[in-house]
Structures are given as structure tokens and as C-alpha cells.
Amino acid sequence: MWRCSSFLFSLVRPLNRRIHPQLALNRFEFAQHFFTTEILRTANEGVFSKRTSPFIAFVLGGPGSGKGTQCMMIADTFGFTHLSAGDLLRKEMVSDGENGVMIRNSIKEGKIVPSEITIRLIQKAIESSENYKFLIDGFPRSDENRIAFERIVGVEPDLVLFFECPEEEMMKRVLSRNQGRIDDNIETVKKRLQVFHTLNLPVVNYYSRKGKVHKINAVGTLDEIFEKVRPLFAAFSKDGPRN
Ligand SMILES: Nc1ncnc2c1ncn2[C@@H]1O[C@H](COP(=O)(O)OP(=O)(O)OP(=O)(O)O)[C@@H](O)[C@H]1O
Ligand SMILES: O=c1ccn([C@@H]2O[C@H](COP(=O)(O)O)[C@@H](O)[C@H]2O)c(=O)[nH]1
Numbered sequence: 343m344w345r346c347s348s349f350l351f352s353l354v355r356p357l358n359r360r361i362h363p364q365l366a367l368n369r370f371e372f373a374q375h376f377f378t379t380e381i382l383r384t385a386n387e388g389v390f391s392k393r394t395s396p397f398i399a400f401v402l403g404g405p406g407s408g409k410g411t412q413c414m415m416i417a418d419t420f421g422f423t424h425l426s427a428g429d430l431l432r433k434e435m436v437s438d439g440e441n442g443v444m445i446r447n448s449i450k451e452g453k454i455v456p457s458e459i460t461i462r463l464i465q466k467a468i469e470s471s472e473n474y475k476f477l478i479d480g481f482p483r484s485d486e487n488r489i490a491f492e493r494i495v496g497v498e499p500d501l502v503l504f505f506e507c508p509e510e511e512m513m514k515r516v517l518s519r520n521q522g523r524i525d526d527n528i529e530t531v532k533k534r535l536q537v538f539h540t541l542n543l544p545v546v547n548y549y550s551r552k553g554k555v556h557k558i559n560a561v562g563t564l565d566e567i568f569e570k571v572r573p574l575f576a577a578f579s580k581d582g583p584r585n
């Protein structure tokens with residue numbers, strides 16, 4: 343679906359620009375204009391069947407709060423595509439791309455990679471997907487990230503999940519994760535927690551004021567936490583339409 347819109351967008355973009363800059367459509371506007379009918383025809387998921395743009399849930403929480411773990415369970419159960427911003431950056435980091443070294447240094451220091459880079463990776467993943475429902479895990483990390491996403495991609499999240507977890511628990515989980523991540527060490531975790539408080543939380547507060555945040559107590563077994571998450575996605579099914 344979105345891959346298709348991207349291809350067609352690339353065909354009409356020069357035309358848009360020649361006509362009038364204000365008439366140029368961004369990619370999602372284009373998808374809305376040209377694919378509304380198809381979504382209406384194929385969708386079969388209650389209130390969301392009338393959607394004309396992708397369904398986007400931002401999944402936020404401190405390091406080790408369980409975002410990735412719960413996203414995998416949501417994706418498996420409800421047919422979402424799970425896009426972890428951190429995973430996309432780690433993949434880019436080991437590719438031959440020009441930003442590899444900068445991304446590695448940022449992750450090692452627990453710093454936030456420039457918005458344009460992360461957004462480009464997320465946007466590419468959305469556009470190349472057949473799906474229309476996405477979990478964006480670990481993004482936006484700052485108000486600057488959030489504003490850039492809204493400006494570049496032109497959509498707001500439909501809901502925001504926030505996993506609330508005590509610091510000692512997050513620290514314990516990260517330090518016993520054992521996946522070979524370069525930021526799973528005590529020095530980097532301390533920095534990441536600081537960034538979480540100063541830059542990530544304002545994003546949660548912003549969406550709270552807009553009534554979009556669903557706060558989940560992230561302490562408990564995986565299944566206990568998933569049972570709190572489940573009702574938020576009840577309108578979706580695993581075998582629901584992907585295009
Ligand atoms: N409810 C839980 N109880 C105990 N351990 C958990 C729980 N949820 C996840 N974990 C474990 O904690 C570690 C961190 O979880 P996860 O990778 O899902 O966190 P995250 O929020 O994605 O972290 P990061 O932001 O660092 O990517 C993993 O080893 C995971 O298996
Ligand atoms: O939007 C993002 C997401 C992540 N980063 C960088 O990656 C690491 C790890 O992210 P996880 O989500 O915990 O896997 C994070 O500390 C940042 O350095 C980012 O810059 N922007």
C-alpha cells in the first residue's frame with residue numbers, strides 16, 4: 343500500500359512542484375488522496391475501517407522499560423508492523439552509509455541522532471511496508487524529534503503508549519539484557535536515563551495534554567503487562583487487512 347504510494351508519488355512530484363508549491367502533496371497526503379478507496383474497500387476493522395492514512399502508535403518509555411518486548415507481542419497478536427527506531431539506527435550504523443560512525447558515537451553516548459536521519463529511516467520503512475498499522479518504538483525522543491516528524495511525515499500518532507518503570511528496574515533489565523548492545527553498560531545507561539528525563543518525558547507530557555497517552559505500569563510479568571495493553575488494540579486483528 344504505502345510502497346505503492348511512494349512509487350506513484352515519485353512520478354507526480356515534479357509535476358506538483360511545477361504547478362504550485364502549495365499544491366504539492368506530501369507522501370501521506372498523496373496516499374490519502376489516491377488510496378482512500380482501496381483502504382475503504384479492503385479494511386474490515388471496526389472504527390478504523392474508514393481510515394485514509396496509516397494507523398500510528400508511538401511506544402515510549404525509558405531504557406529497558408519493555409517497549410521492544412511488548413511491541414513484539416502486539417505485532418504478533420494484532421498484525422502491526424513493529425518499527426524500532428533504535429533497531430533501524432543500529433542497522434544503519436553497520437551499513438556502509440555515511441552516517442555510520444556518527445550513529446555509533448551517538449548510541450554509545452546515549453545521545454539523540456539528528457531527527458532527519460531517524461525520520462528518513464522510519465519513513466522508508468513505512469513506505470516499503472504492505473501494512474497500514476505501525477508501532478513506532480522509541481521515537482520521538484525529544485520535542486525536536488516530534489516536531490520534525492510532524493513536519494516531514496505530516497501525520498500525528500493515533501495513540502501513544504507510555505511504559506512507566508522505576509529506574510532501578512530499568513537499570514537491572516538493561517544490564518542483564520545480554521544482546522551485545524554497545525549502550526548496555528552502566529555509564530551509557532546513566533546517560534540514557536538522564537536523556538529520558540530531560541528530553542523524552544516532555545514528549546510524553548505533550549501528548550498527555552492532547553489526551554493521547556495510555557500509561558502502562560511496566561512492572562510485572564510480560565503477560566500481565568500485555569493484558570493491560572491488549573484492550574487498546576482490541577479493534578485490530580492479526581489477520582486484518584495489510585493493504
Ligand atoms: N516485564 C518484564 N519483566 C522483566 N524483564 C523484562 C520485562 N519486559 C522486558 N524485560 C526484559 O528486559 C530487557 C529490556 O527489555 P526491552 O528490550 O523490551 O526494553 P526496551 O524498552 O525496548 O529498552 P531499550 O529502550 O533499551 O531498547 C530485555 O532483556 C527483556 O527481555
Ligand atoms: O529515535 C531515536 C531512537 C534511538 N536513538 C538512539 O539509539 C539508542 C538506542 O535506542 P533504543 O530505542 O533504546 O533501542 C538511543 O539511546 C539513542 O542513542 C535515537 O537517537 N533516536
Ligand SMILES: [Mg+2]
Nearest residue numbers: 409410426428
Ligand atoms: Mg528497545
